[in-house]
Each structure stands twice: as structure tokens, then as C-alpha cells.
Amino acid sequence: MIKHSLQKTAKASLFTALIISGSSLKANPIKGFLTNDPIIKVGGLKFSDLNRNGKLDKFEDYRLPIEDRIKDILSKMTDDEKASLLIGSGIPGFSTGATAFDPSQDKSKVPGAAGGTNPIKRLGIPAVIVSDGPAGVRINPTRPDDKNTYYTTAFPVGTCLASTWNENLIKNVGKAMGNEVKEYGIDVLLSPAMNIHRNPLCGRNFEYYSEDPLLSGKIAAAMVNGVQSNGVGTSIKHFVANNQERNRMDVNEHISERALREIYLKSFEIAVKESQPWTVMSSYNLVNGTYTSARKDLLTTILRNEWGFKGLVMSDWFGGYSDFSGENSAFKKDATSDVTKQLVAGNDLLMPGMPNQKAAILENMKNGKLSKEIVDLDVSRILALILKSPVMNKYKYSNKPDLKENAKITREAAAEGTILLKNDKNTLPYNSKKNPLAVFGITSYNFISGGSGSGKVNQAYTVSLIDGLTNSGFSIDKNLESLYKPYVDEQGAIEAARMKKDGILAIPKRIPELEVSKAVISSQANVAEMAMITIGRNAGENADRSVDDDFNLAPDEVNLINNVSEAFHAKGKKVVVILNIGGVIETASWRDKVDAIILPWQGGQEGGNSVADIFTGKVNPSGRLTMTFPVKYEDTPSAKNWLGTPPGNKPKDVNYEEGIYVGYRYFNTFKVKPAYEFGYGLSYTNFEYSDLKLSSTKFSGKMEVKVTVKNTGKTAGKEVVQLYLSAPDKSTDKPSEELKAFGKTKLLQPGESETLTLTLNSDQLASFISKRNSWIADAGNYKISVGSSSTNIKKTANFYVGKEIIVQKTNPAFAEDVAFTDLKSK
Template identity: 45%
Template sequence: MKKWLKILLIGLGSLLLLALMAALGGWLYLRSNFLYFEQEYPELAALSTLTVNGYTFVDRNSNGELDPYEDDRLPLETRADDLLDKMTTEEKIHLLKGSGMASGLGLTEAGDGIPGAVGTIVPTPRLGLPTLYLSDGPAGLRIQPVREGEDRTYYCTAFPIATMLASTWNTDLVHRVGEAMGNEALEYGIDVILGPGANIHRHPFCGRNFEYYAEDPLLTGKMGAAMVNGIESNGIGTSVKHFVANNQETDRHLNNAIVPERALREIYLKGFEIIVKEAQPWTIMSSYNQVNGAFASQSPYLLTDVLREDWGFEGIVMSDWFGGRDAVAQIKAGNDLLEPGTKKQWKALQRGYENGELPQAAIDNAARRILKLILQSRKMEGYAYQNNPDLEAHASIARRSAAEGMVLLRNEGALPLQQEQEIALLGVTSYDFIAGGTGSGDVNEAYTVALEAGLKAAGFAINATARQWFEDHKAAHTAEFVKPEGLQAMTQPYDPPEIDYTDTQLEKVAAEADVGILTIGRNSGEGGDRVEEDDFLLSAQEQSLLERACNAFQSADKPLIVVLNVGGVIETASWKSRPDAILLAWQGGQEGGHAAADVLSGRVNPSGKLPMTFPVQLSDHASNANFPLEGEPINFLNLLMGEAIKPKAEQVRNRDFTRYEEGIFVGYRHFDKAGLQVSYPFGYGLSYTQFAYSNLEVETGADTILVTVEVQNTGAQPGQDVVQVYVSRPESGTEHPPQELKAFAKTPELEPGATTMLKFHVPVADLRYWDEQQRKWTLQNGIYQLRVGASSRDIRLEAKVEL
């Protein structure tokens, strides 16, 4: 017995030793390749100033003279060229990659950095060029709120998710959100926000759809441009991502998106094109995936031919974190900045220059673009950030945008609520609202307002019995109510168990309260895609609860309202007729509960419209056969160790490669072409009032079609409406969608009986299609039909023009 015990102990000891050695080896690998420190670049000393001809300038290199790059009266190109001439080749190469995750995270031995920032543009102290910090931020700036040795916090505002902002169809409002987001970056010392996301909702299961705007490229582009312009009005850069065709999380680091060129140009690139032309973002982030056989960050066609030569993009392209496989190929293709930067990349660039594989011209082009960004930054002005943004004012903007982005899907007289009503809240999520998705799209906010808190603040009485059942349930499942953090939050989104109500309990609260509200929650995030069972579909428990709750309240002649606190599309067709009302509350950021209460109470009349189609069933989507449906999360350790981008011997469909066989027929384009019924169409949304459209006029110019229409509030409540202009192309031998969104506008708030005139400018160039044979944009002659509607399937007025 002793002998076997001895053998067992020796075996366990050996396994422990091997585990320690593996951990040590992994740590050394990470330190040498990713978490390395730029010790040769300490923090820049205080910079002196010079006065020249009455102008005061920062003497960046403290030489007592004004160099051309220090003179902000000179053109940006001149200043960047002057800097480039002063730099050694080694300094230029050093500029092409970040300083590793450590310095960005504030982990350097000198204690530098901004905790929570994820990357840097390295400094050049000899010339007085500062470190620039990059941080996540599609729904708000993401930095660490708590810092060692400090008794204050650095919270940021959690704004509504991008899909919800798109649901406002209000570019002015999204611009205001961007202004607030950019101001927080400015005041916290961040120089570039890594967002917004501009990928298309190709399929409902993409785990990061909540970070993206819509299934339509025009809506995506207009919302993205508004966000970029808002953020960059602060002198803060943006990084529009993920360029391009990053439409799934499954195997995103290796997946080859095989996209027909027409679909690539008309659907997946078009939103980015609109953003570039209307906002000129400081940076674009190349995606992890391959596009038609080439990694996006190593594709001269995408990064140079399309982005720069076709569109005139003037900023820099940065890689996604650890994206790409060949540093030299990335720089040569037009990917200027490698993030977060590794020692392996640094050596590869040096070696490439020395052996002639990396030309001096490629180094200079990339370095010049990065220098222009540095010169644009507020840090070059000597701006002293205060770490004190106006979070209260920004919370107000978050609340307004969340309320305006909520979509009323159904209302059989149940809403708005009456002030004297007592409300029974059912479902865990009623008391534990989801602010946003997980991963880099998450925000470290100070608080999240739940629906319960929002309704109480609005003056409603909350049924105490249902409230106590939630507390009892939470106490019985303590571990499941602990929210995961860091990488665990990406792979295991917070999902506490639902309450099992008995029929007797439901009948009890239906007798006590005046109205019931059942909240259904869903979450997803970076690193994994969604699945059908218990995610897109309601779980068996949820279906039972919904049916029994409707029976209990409606039998008592009281309404049952469903609130959807979700980040993406779920199945609704099978159950949507049962509740008296359905409010799609999305994920409204930290003020989501207040915003939902504003809409439910009627303080805000709902005006949101869907930025995507809700199908009857998942298989109705044209992309469904060409999308990974297993939802397997990414192995982040494999990514860090480089395993995720190694080619595999056996290529698996929808994982290693995905064929976009549906072409341009994405979203409503497909549903319209196939003549399929949908649960809720693209552009759909109800109001507490009604609107009538009239007096459609169309004027055709050489370059633009001017469309005007009158909109009248014919109901009894003040409200806003979103008017959409769709265009149908002439009959021809070329296949086109039955209609495509080409313009939209949101009315101001109209009092009952009030009328407004909306004007739409449709560029004739936007009516072209991509001719794959000629490889160019082509305009067909003939009759075009303009359709003005309240949704893609609620067309109110039509007119024809001949081109």
C-alpha cells in the first residue's frame, strides 16, 4: 500500500512540476512577445514653450528653436514631412508597432500608462513626440475604474449599444453621443477610441452584432459617420472596425470570408465607404479574418486599392490586436500600425528592412501617416487632461438616446401605463437589467439602472410580493448571480437562472397588481457566436412562463407586457400575439431602466425603428446555411500563443472558410426577393400616435434626386416619425433587390395635427451597382421607382423618375 502511495505522490508531484513549468514557459513567452516594456522611452519631461511673432508654441524637443513640425500654422503634410526627415530608420520602424499590452495597461515598471487602455502609439522622446493611448469604446470608453493607491474612481458612461443607436435613425442624436464619448476620452487622457463598429448584420447569430449598427449599409454608414464626427470633434481619434467582412466570431482569426466582389462592394464595404467620405476617421482597424484568401491586414487590394485610392482615405490603418501573420506583408499592404505590438514583429520589421524585403518607401509611407495622427492629437497641443468629465451630463445623453432607440413592437391599448397602476415585475432581468454586451464592447460604468429602479423613480408602485420572490431566488443562487469579469466574461456571459413561478404565484400577483411586466434578457459578446436553442428561441421555461403569465393577468382582465432586454434578434413570431404589448428595450447602457420607464410611462413617445429584420424562423435567412451555428467560444490562450492563426490541414466549412453565397441578398433584400413573411420588417416601429404622408414631389437633377414629402401627426400625442425612401431599379438582365434604402430622415417632435416638410437628397451615384465583369460602378438607364414608407413593408407613397 505504501509503495502505491509513494508512486501516486511521485506522479502527482511530476504533474504539478510539469504544470508549473508550462505556466512559467507561457509567462516567459507572453513577456518576450506581448507584455514587453519600452524601458528606453521613459515619460517625457515637461516641455518648454517658445514665442514667435506673438504666437506661443510648444518646443517639443526643447532645443530653444522652432522646428517646422512644431508650427501648427503650417499644413499637416509639411509638418509630418519635416518630422520624417528628422527621424532615423530605426525610429520610423519603431513607430510602426505598439509598445505591447503592458504599457497600454499601465503595467510598466515606471507605473506609466492609463490602466485599462489596450494599446499605444510609441513616443519618440528625442523629438518630443508623446505616447498616445488607445482604448476600447463602441458603447463608451473602457478603462479601469479603480487604480492602485488611489481612493477615487475613473468610471465612464455606458451608452446604448450600437444597434440601439441605429434604431433611433437620428444622426444628430448619435453625433451628440459621440461628442460625449469623445469628451470622456479627452479628459481621461485617451487619444484614440477603438470604434465604432461598422460590420453588417449578415446573420442574427454574430456574437458582436450589438456592436454593429444594421443589416443595411446606408444606415450603417450614416450612423457610423455621425458617431465618428461626434467623437473626433474633441480632437480624439476613432478606429472604425473591423475592416472588412468580420461577420462571425467563430474562428475569426483564421476564417476565410469568400465574398463575391459585387456583394463586397455593395454591402460589406459600402458602410465603411460612407464613413470615410463623410467623416474621414483618423484610423481604420483591419479585421482578423481573411477575405477571398488574403488576411485583411495583409491585403493591398483592400487597404490600398479600395480604401486609399478609390475612397481617398487619409488616415492610418491599424491591425486588430495580434491580427495578421506577417508583419512585413502588413506594412507593405498598407496596414501602418501593428497592435498591440510584439517583440517578434519588431524583429521581423528590422530583418525585413535589412534584407530588402521591406522597402524604405513602405516604412516612410506608414510612418508619415502615423506622424500626421500624432500631430493632430491634443497631446501635441500640451493639453492637460483633468480626469474629470461631466458624467452626469453624459448620463442624460445616454438616457435620451436609449429612450429614442427603443422599438414598440406591439401595443393593444396596454401602453402607456397609467401613473396610479401597481406593476408586478416578473423575470430576473426586470430587477437586473443588462446594460450592454461583453468583451471589448463592454464599459466599466458606475451603475446600471434596472427596470424596477426606473419605474420606481417614475413614480410607479412595484408589487412587493413579486419583488420578494426575486430576492428569495437570488439568495438561493448566490454563485450564479456573480458577474464574471475579464476574459471569463467574454467566454461566459452573465446569465443567472430564471425564476420558476407556480401558477398559484402568478395568479396571486395578477390579483394584487394592475399590470404585469415580464422582462426577457439575452446577452452575447466578443469571442463567440450565438446559438438557436435557449438563445434565439425562448427556452422551454420562458415559453411556459410567458404563456402562464399572459393567462393569469388576462384572465383577471389586466394587461401583460413583455420587455425585451436583448442585444440582437430573437424569435418572436410564435408568441408575439399573446402579450398585450411588447417593448424592444435593447441594451440601453447604464440608464436603460430609466429610459424604459420613460417610454412605458409615455413620458417619451416611442419612435425607434428596427435596423434589421426579425424573421419568422431562423432558416428563412439566406445566410443560414453558410454560418457557424454551434457558437463555440474562442480560446484566448491559443490566440495569445499564436495557435489561432496557424493554418489547419483540414478545412471545415463555416469555420475555416465561409461562402457568402447569398451575395447582395442580405436582410430585407433577401426577404423581399424571396417573398417571405417576416415577424417584423426592417424599419418597423410603432408609436403612441399616428402619422400621415402626403404631397410627394420628386425633382431630378444632374447629380441628385430631390424628394420632398409632408408628414402630419394625425394622432392625439406629440411624437416623432422616421420616414424611409427606398428605390427600385429598372427591369434589366442584371439581378437587383426589389428595393433598397437610399435615404431616411426623422421628423422633429410634432404636436397633434402639426405638419412638417422633409427633404431627401438621393445622389444619382448611389443608384449604381457594381458590375463584376467591368469591375466598376455602373448606372443603368431607365425608370426608377421611389417608394416612401414607414418601414420596408409599409410603403405609403410612390413616384417614378427616368435616368
């Protein structure tokens, strides 16, 4: 999202527009939190006299149904008040004439929050506050003239959380995150982000969960349920197909209805049905010629009518402004998004809210282009959220969440999301402390806790790898440390200063590796017990990654791995690589040169401790990949049409020609061998699968699948059980297999077994048949494959569907604006 992040740089299109237009933003602090309301006593109960008229109005009576209270408020509101509620309260932190965000000018209730709604002061309706973000609450950690601190917990990034495959754990993370939301006076957390990993180069993949919609939806639902258990809201985003950052506000994505419904919408459908988030955030991009924030088929027909969504839809910040950095910039004198189309479509709240939008709403209400019915419907959804918010219910937030307890949860989640990619000859776990460890790689000394942009968190500390190892009792070679530390401190400070200057949308740059001579490496091989090399990557909002020096290792990184491996192997010593990354990188060209590879992702503020827990075996790795690692980038199905045309920084059109064949659906179906397949991950123990049983071999609407998993090794551990389904392809072509259910065992002791029960329903058997506007499960034979990854199948079974099942009829949607052909498997 673009929030208080607009910077005075050549690349900052928002400020370019601001300067050209000669306009400026005025400070717009969020107000409306009334703490001294008069009290009305009725029947022995106390009520706040919000509008101070000396009587109990219906909307003030919390005993009444929320629908009755909303109707009463609507009857009392003026058109101007309704228009004010339909737009956000602006961007906190901007002052008159400002050309860059200045935190000292943020006088809002929660400095650093992303914005909120406008209060209706006459009626005593308070403003609600919304805040980023996906890896934890993002607010200013310090405030002017205030000695207190307001740090929040940096939780693991989305890729790491999803890699746990553990819905209960994610719900606990959500509970901890929601506690911080509530105790810092925030009403809605703008999270989780849950777009599909269409391509490994997307700059925000670290925020997103997976290439698979089932896994993405289940993890998102668990997160939403956890956060909202605190009585605060969430916003699942970005709805839909925000799969690239380049020209994200104006790119037109051409996607077939089948690909949209089966891949890009399905995860949101699962999250909506299983968690009912308070809000959904529409994305920036266009789909088939229309902005998502103005698509009624998306925001009303599908989201509300087909899925039963009950909350409100908000736009992303400045969403729907065509040619945002040019003639229609939000900062142009007369510019506005097409507010009528957005509000009619069901995009209730326009964020962050601009004066021209309010003026357009009032004008269109006056001239009849925007009906009272539409306005009242959109306003009523906003009021429904306000009425159940902490601020409306006078919650006395403490500004003191339990950060110590939340750090423990972070460490646990980061360790469980860590994936062991390689472990030759039981290199790990490792506990010898006879001699120091030789720790190479600048990121070892400056661990990356998370990505940049709106997903960044202002935490109090980050545990580096060397800190985590030291905390676990290892000694780090001081000679090597003395080489790295000054370089890391100097280069890190330069990069931090640049990022601060460029603002929250600053694009992270890789700091080149320190050149360590072969002589120094050789001397380390003589004295150290083992070598560790950390490869770091950072990414974020507003830019996508590159193939060279990002997806592929840079030459300085390749040289480091080659030189260290050669020297240490010559001495019979092991080399372990740590991948402190947010998304996929190439591994096939160098993985055979090292003995073990640990993938901890970006594990939040406790990242170094979590890696040490895995390294020592305190925690047995049970993370599994939620995306495919290709051998080379060109193997990715979307590589041919990634970012779109014309080439350059302003692509206008992207054809999703791969259709439904995203990730493993492509690799498995078209038999393209990956470096590491979807669902892959090693353990320090072994598991045996047995007794695969179906409740019936003839499907009749629902089926239970039972499988027993036994720990046959010598170490306690958890196993992720994955169920894939191969369906008959009578009505349309289909992937060779698709993930349809999964479960995770408890911590199994050596010799211990557990039987897991997985469930299949009719909708999990169905494919979307566009020409019939229906989800249909074909008649015929179905194959169930149960295993530890998408290719490591342990047990199989078959069942039969006797007659075609029409699971759901849908309304036509997403008419294609250009002709293109989806990839087919036959």
C-alpha cells in the same frame, strides 16, 4: 479585439500558446507625455523644444504645414525609431511571467486603455493612447493608491443607437463620448464598430448598427463627426466582413466583389467620405484567401485611392497572425505576422505591437524586402495623427468629464432607440398607480446595460427596470420582489465572478429563470394591476450565439410567459414583455400571448429609466428596426452556410452564397414573410403621408424628393420616413427595393405637419457590375417608395433615366480564390 484579456483558462488559446512557448510578456507602460519641455521664443511666439536641442526645428513649429513637419521628423528618425513607431507599445497590465491580466500591473498613463504608440523620446514625440469602445470609453474605474474614481458613461449599444434613425442625436451622443475620451487623457477611441448584420447569431451584432449599409454608414458617420468634434480620433472597424466571432482570426470568407462593394464595404465608404475618421481598423479574417490587414486592394486601392481616406490604418490586436493559437501564435519565440505584406498593403500600425514584429521590420528593411519609401509612408501617417492629437498639443485633461450631463444624453438616446413591437388595444402608455405592478423575469431586477468583450463599459451604476419604474412613481409588488432579489443577487454574483475570472473575452451565460409557481402567479394576478416580464440576452466578443435557448426562448422563459399570460388574462389584466437584448430573437411563437412588447435593447446605464419613459408615454416610441426579425432562424438567408466548414470550433472557410441578398433585400425579393420587417416600429400616435413630389421625373444627376408627414393622432411624436428605390435590372439582377434615403421628423404635435426633403444622387441609383469593374445606373424606369418600413409603403412615384450612367470605374479587386455561385433573383 483581443487586448488585455488573455486568461488562464482551457479555452484561452492565447494563454495556451503563451504557456506552451515558455515566453512571457513584460510590462510595457506607455510613456512619453512631456510636460516640462523647454520653451523657445521666436517672433513673440512660444514653442516647445521637444528634442531639447536649444533651437526651433521645423517639426516643432506649429505654424508650418503638417506635411513639412512630418518630413522634418522623418529626416531625423533612425530605422530603429521608425520600426518602433510602426508597432504598438504592447499590452498594458502584463508583467513578467504573467498568465493573466492583472490591473494592478497596468502602470500606464490611462490604466485600462487598450494600448498606444511608442514614444520617440529622443525627439520628444509622445505616445498616443487608444481605448475601447463602441458603447463608451473603457478604462479601469479605480486605480491603486488613488481614492478618485474614473467611471465612464455606458451609452446604449449600437443596435439601440441605430434604431433611433436620428443622425443629429447620434452626433450628440458622439460629442458626449468624445468629451470623456479627451478628459480622461485618451487620444483615439476604438469605435464605432460597424460591420453588417449578416446573420442574427453573430455575437457582436449588439455593437454593430444594421443589416443595411446605408443606415450603418450614416449612423457611423454621425458618431465619428460627434466624437471627433472634440479634437480626438476614432477608429471605424472592423474592415472588412468581421461578421462572425468563431475562429475570427483565421477564417477565410469567400465573398464576391459585388457583395463586398454593395453590402460589406458600402457602409465604410459612406463613413469615410462623410466623416474622415482618424483611423480605420482592419479586421482579423481573410477575404478570398488573404488577411484583410495584408490586402493592398482593400487598404490602398479602395480605401485610399477610390474613397479618399486620409488617415492611418491599424490592425486589430494580433491581426494577421496565421493559426494564432497554434504554431504561429504571437507568443511563440519566433512568431510574427507577415509585417512586410501588412505594411506594403497600407496597414500602417501593427497592434498591440510585439518585439518579433519590430525585429522582422528591421530585418526586412536591411535586406531590402521592405523599402524605405513604404516605411516612411506608413510612419508619416502615424506621425500625422500624433501631431494633431491632444497629447501632442499638451491638452491638460481633467479626469472629470460631465458624467451627469452625459447620463441625460444616454437616457434620451436609449428612449429614442426603443421600439414598440406590439401594442394591442392601446395597452400602452400606462400610468395607473392604483395597485402595484407584478414584475417577472430575473433581468427586470438586474438589467443588462450592454454586451461583453471590448464593448463593455465600466460605469458607476445601471438603472434596472424596477428602479426605473419606481423612479416614475410605480410601486413594485414586494412579495414578488422578495422572491426574485435573493436569487438574482446570488446567481448574478456567481456569473459576475466567473466572467471576471475568465476575463474580458469571457462568454456570457444565460442565468436560468426563477421558477415561480402557478399559485404565486395566480395570487399576483389577483392584486397587481399589470404583469411585466423581461427577457434578457447578453452576448459579446469571441463567441457567437446559439439557436437554442438564445435566439429561441428557453423552456423556462416560455413557461413563464405562458403561465403569467394565462393567469393575468383570466383576470382581464394585461401582460407586457420587455426585451432587454442586444440582437434578434424569435418572437413569432409567443407574441400573440401577450398584449404589448417593448424592445429597448441594451440601453446603457440609464436603461431602466428609458423603459419607464416609454412605458408611461413620457416619450413616444419612435425607434424603428434596423434589421429583420425572421419568423424562424432557418428563414435567414445565411443560415445554410453560417460559420462555415468544417463544422466545430475551427471553421476555415465560409461561402457568402447569399451574395447581396442580406436581410430585407432577401426577405422582400424572395417574398419570405418576416415576424417584423426592416424599418418596423409602432407609435402612440398616427401619421399621414401626403404630397410626394419629385424635383423632376427625368433624372439628370441629382433629384430631390419631398414628402409631407402629418401627426393625425392625439399624442406628440416623431416619424421615421424611409425611401426605397426599385431599379431596372437590365445589367444584373437586383433586390426588389433598397433603402436609399431616410429622415426623421421633429417632435410633431397633434395636427402638426412637416415636409421632409430627401436627396438621390447618381451613386445611389447604381449597382456594381463586376464584369465591367464599374458602378452603373441602368437606363429605364425607377420606382420610389416612401413609407414607415420596408413593407409599409405610404406613397410611390416614378422617374426615368434616359441613358445608362457609368457612375464610377473601379480597379479589379478581391479575386476569388474558390469558385462559388451567388444567389440570384432571376
